Amino acid sequence: MSDNTISRNKAMTKFDQHDSVWLFGYGSLIFKADFPFIERRPAHIVGWSRRFWQGSHDHRGTVQAPGRVVTLIQDEGATCAGMAYLITPEVFDHLDYREKNGYLRLSTDIIFEDHSSAEGLIYIATEENAAFLGPAPERDIARQIAKAEGPSGRNADYLLGLAVALRELGKEDAHVFEIERHLQLLNAINQDAE
Ligand code: SIN
Helix, strand or coil, X not given: XXXXXXXXXXXXCCCCCCCCEEXXXXXXXXXXXXXXXXXXXEEEXXXXXXXXXXXXXXXXXXXXXXXXXXXXXXXXXXXXXXXXEEECHHHHHHHHHXXXXXXXXXXXXXXXXXXXXXXXXXXXXXXXXXXXXXXXXXXXXXXXXXXXXXXXXXXXXXXXXXXXXXXXXXCCCHHHHHHHHHHHHHHHHHHHHC
């Protein structure tokens, strides 16, 4: 289901008067930075884990065959690695549109590799949004991803792009890498059957 969050995000004016704001990306915002930024730095946030629990009916799937993309779930003591971008508040228009299917802006502490930190923004899709799909075994998630495609391309390319980007950052993510492993197995089975 679709859950357009643009107007709710516009009402979040916390950083509107700032000259610049740190945005933390943990999904496609790591590997697809289609917006202007002043600076970018590898970073992490604490107390959150990345999960392929959000449905994508508008980018990496369709209403009939939704894909799965990542969101964050609260997870005490966990860290989630990603990329932080220093942006100007004008970029919110583009980001709110891009993340409109269920994601809300939330302010959080972002920790950089030199251990300094800054308050910034993440886009998070909580279980209250209509596009939320929730947990499933990694193998089932891989099967769903293998079949899904939307206006932004194949859902598999989102998963593989994220896995490559995390390796480039030198970061582990057992959930993401396990889904990638299942997808590669599925692809190998399909090739054998051809
Ligand atoms: C993010 O990348 O930070 C949000 C989720 C996504 O757009 O994939």
